[in-house]
Amino acid sequence: MQALVIAAHGSxxxxxxxxxxxxxxxxxxxxxxxxxxxxxxxxxxxxxxxxIRTLESDExxxxxxxxxxxxxxxxxxxxxxxxxxxxxxxWESDGTSASQATLEATDVGKTIHYCGPVGTHDAMTDVxxxxxxxxxxxxxxxxGVGLSVVGHGTExxxxxxxxxxxxxxxxxxxxxxDEVKALFMDEEPEVDDVTDYFESDDIVxxxxxxADxxxxxxxxxxxxxxxxxxxxGWDVPAAVDGHRIWYTGAVGTxxxxxxxxxxxxxxxxxxxxxxxxxxxxxxxxxxxAGTDSSPEPNAGAGAGD
Amino acid sequence: MTDVSVATDDIEALLERxxxxxxxxxxxxxxTDGEYALETPGNEWTGLDDAALRRAxxxxxxxxxxxxxxxxxxxxxxxxxxxxxxxxxRAPLADADPDAAPTGPRxxxxxxxxxxxxxxxxxxxxxxxRDGIDRExxxxxxxxxxxxxxxxxxxxxxxxxxxxxxGRDLADLEIHDDPxxxxxxxxxxxxxxxxxxxxxPTLPGGWAFTGLSGAELVETVEFFYPATVANWxxxxxxxxxVDHWLETAERQTGIYDVIDELPREAVExxxxxxxxxxxxxxxxxxxxxxxxDLAVDGGDGPFPCREPCSLVVAxxxxxxxxxxxxEHTYELELTTSELNQLEELIDAVAEGRTxxxxxxxxxxGANRYRARYLRAKRFDDEGDLEATRVDD
Numbered sequence: 001m002q003a004l005v006i007a008a009h010g011s012x013x014x015x016x017x018x019x020x021x022x023x024x025x026x027x028x029x030x031x032x033x034x035x036x037x038x039x040x041x042x043x044x045x046x047x048x049x050x051x052i053r054t055l056e057s058d059e060x061x062x063x064x065x066x067x068x069x070x071x072x073x074x075x076x077x078x079x080x081x082x083x084x085x086x087x088x089x090x091w092e093s094d095g096t097s098a099s100q101a102t103l104e105a106t107d108v109g110k111t112i113h114y115c116g117p118v119g120t121h122d123a124m125t126d127v128x129x130x131x132x133x134x135x136x137x138x139x140x141x142x143x144g145v146g147l148s149v150v151g152h153g154t155e156x157x158x159x160x161x162x163x164x165x166x167x168x169x170x171x172x173x174x175x176x177x178d179e180v181k182a183l184f185m186d187e188e189p190e191v192d193d194v195t196d197y198f199e200s201d202d203i204v205x206x207x208x209x210x211a212d213x214x215x216x217x218x219x220x221x222x223x224x225x226x227x228x229x230x231x232x233g234w235d236v237p238a239a240v241d242g243h244r245i246w247y248t249g250a251v252g253t254x255x256x257x258x259x260x261x262x263x264x265x266x267x268x269x270x271x272x273x274x275x276x277x278x279x280x281x282x283x284x285x286x287x288x289a290g291t292d293s294s295p296e297p298n299a300g301a302g303a304g305d
Numbered sequence: 306m307t308d309v310s311v312a313t314d315d316i317e318a319l320l321e322r323x324x325x326x327x328x329x330x331x332x333x334x335x336x337t338d339g340e341y342a343l344e345t346p347g348n349e350w351t352g353l354d355d356a357a358l359r360r361a362x363x364x365x366x367x368x369x370x371x372x373x374x375x376x377x378x379x380x381x382x383x384x385x386x387x388x389x390x391x392x393x394x395r396a397p398l399a400d401a402d403p404d405a406a407p408t409g410p411r412x413x414x415x416x417x418x419x420x421x422x423x424x425x426x427x428x429x430x431x432x433x434x435r436d437g438i439d440r441e442x443x444x445x446x447x448x449x450x451x452x453x454x455x456x457x458x459x460x461x462x463x464x465x466x467x468x469x470x471x472g473r474d475l476a477d478l479e480i481h482d483d484p485x486x487x488x489x490x491x492x493x494x495x496x497x498x499x500x501x502x503x504x505x506p507t508l509p510g511g512w513a514f515t516g517l518s519g520a521e522l523v524e525t526v527e528f529f530y531p532a533t534v535a536n537w538x539x540x541x542x543x544x545x546x547v548d549h550w551l552e553t554a555e556r557q558t559g560i561y562d563v564i565d566e567l568p569r570e571a572v573e574x575x576x577x578x579x580x581x582x583x584x585x586x587x588x589x590x591x592x593x594x595x596x597x598d599l600a601v602d603g604g605d606g607p608f609p610c611r612e613p614c615s616l617v618v619a620x621x622x623x624x625x626x627x628x629x630x631x632e633h634t635y636e637l638e639l640t641t642s643e644l645n646q647l648e649e650l651i652d653a654v655a656e657g658r659t660x661x662x663x664x665x666x667x668x669x670g671a672n673r674y675r676a677r678y679l680r681a682k683r684f685d686d687e688g689d690l691e692a693t694r695v696d697d
């Protein structure tokens with residue numbers, strides 16, 4: 001038997017923070033690729049600490065629903081899962097290239113394949129592009145359009161920015177959008193000055209965050225000048241300094257994220273059969289149906305607590 | 306018991322296993338040199354040939370179908386899922402450590418009194434499963450019953466609703482059959498407020514899951530009360546792994562690195578504030594550290610709490626900061642009644658009682674008008690209590 005655990009932050013304050021985790025877990029459950037699928041959280045239940053014992057499978061694939069290789073993925077999750085032999089070096093990563101490490105959870109004696117975060121997987125690039133497509137309701141979006149991938153960024157951990165830049169570079173190499181730029185909340189270049197970095201009239205801004213919350217629904221819209229007050233909402237597109245800004249919700253809510261989770265597990269050796277095709281079909285049909293990519297602004301804490 | 310229906314299929318399945326010997330829930334089948342022996346608590350046959358064994362098995366249908374349900378349908382020998390489903394119908398628990406733990410949540414409401422002596426044999430269980438066997442798991446009421454009550458074939462299904470809805474007509478409840486629906490039901494309390502702690506005693510009612518399979522029941526219960534089945538099973542087998550306060554606090558990093566500085570007495574106050582029965586259905590098994598118990602009682606909650614949860618860790622960070630402040634002596638003027646009112650205000654908030662205080666009940670010190678009056682009288686223009694620090 002094999003099990004999948006999707007490890008996410010969750011929130012003590014915001015009931016919506018876990019929605020993307022549940023949605024992606026359910027999508028994967030529908031494929032039947034794993035005997036067991038569990039959501040696990042730092043701030044909700046089941047906690048990382050107690051999730052492995054709820055499984056009957058001997059082989060467990062843990063995929064962190066986090067953006068970058070950093071504090072949570074390198075320290076908190078392995079520690080709380082009791083992966084005693086863990087060391088970040090086991091990922092042999094340059095900051096964005098972690099695939100997996102095979103370890104044992106010492107409370108249950110099970111084999112744990114501890115995967116790199118979804119945010120740095122190559123498949124994430126496609127999710128960002130799909131986000132832009134749904135935002136502009138144009139499956140061929142690119143011509144005449146600038147794309148900004150926005151991340152948290154932090155001076156404390158260079159890997160935070162690396163993940164954002166990694167996907168920006170990959171999208172730029174495809175020569176699909178006229179301009180591509182990585183911008184940050186907490187370091188240069190800052191998202192506040194988004195219009196300074198683009199010549200295109202239309203700029204689609206995709207926040208590389210797992211869940212919508214304080215950062216994506218309050219900070220960034222106000223910082224970019226989409227609205228005076230997040231509580232009043234904003235237009236998509238919104239006119240700022242002579243540009244039209246198409247601001248999407250957190251990329252982590254995109255249906256195609258389930259595919260990234262599956263790929264992470266498959267890269268680590270999970271037998272997933274044709275589950276990826278099923279998920280991609282599902283995500284494509286959802287995208288064609290024109291899913292609303294501009295969720296209502298909501299208050300509450302995000303992943304900061 | 307004669308109307309229990311045993312399918313040819315059941316007997317064939319059992320015969321396939323007979324040569325290896327079957328010993329389960331009072332049913333014993335052994336084979337020696339082509340001859341079978343069959344034994345149940347009420348009967349014994351020896352020297353049976355194949356045909357005679359079939360006839361004999363047909364006459365103990367309850368034992369055969371019971372064997373089939375547990376060994377073939379449920380399976381999972383040694384798993385928490387199997388033990389939990391056995392507990393649901395009061396079946397003997399093979400892996401229980403008799404010295405270690407209660408054979409179920411310690412307090413299960415009215416049905417707890419007969420809990421420990423009360424494992425049922427197959428005959429009694431089969432009688433009871435026609436009406437349904439009820440158990441309580443926190444605020445959940447679980448009923449195990451036969452799918453077909455008139456001609457039971459051994460197949461069980463499970464119903465689940467809030468303990469407070471146990472007497473209500475099913476037609477008044479919202480019916481669910483997908484375990485995942487439990488996630489949404491467990492997310493908000495009856496006032497629509499977010500429940501970050503799944504074992505808070507604030508689960509709202511009004512819903513029912515009916516006709517769940519055993520696997521679906523466990524999945525549903527785990528969405529309501531994550532990891533409670535696994536930890537109950539560990540406690541049952543006597544191997545619950547408890548992480549005490551200091552171990553947990555010292556493990557923390559980042560913004561929670563400070564919580565191991567929380568003074569010992571503050572840990573006492575914290576557990577009294579957070580980890581008591583009125584706030585959480587879990588029974589605190591963790592102490593200050595191994596061999597150094599906290600004075601506060603761990604409570605009588607049904608589920609073992611094996612380490613401080615994330616809410617306690619997050620709150621401990623706040624208290625660690627607050628407790629690092631120095632104490633001072635302040636002087637402020639209050640009437641005796643005003644001093645009493647401060648106590649009433651703190652009590653009302655601590656007991657979550659503020660919503661219950663009637664608008665015009667000015668006799669309650671935590672009444673809104675009373676509080677506004679006190680503020681108008683005793684706060685200065687900056688909105689602070691007029692108190693003077695008298696030490697340096």
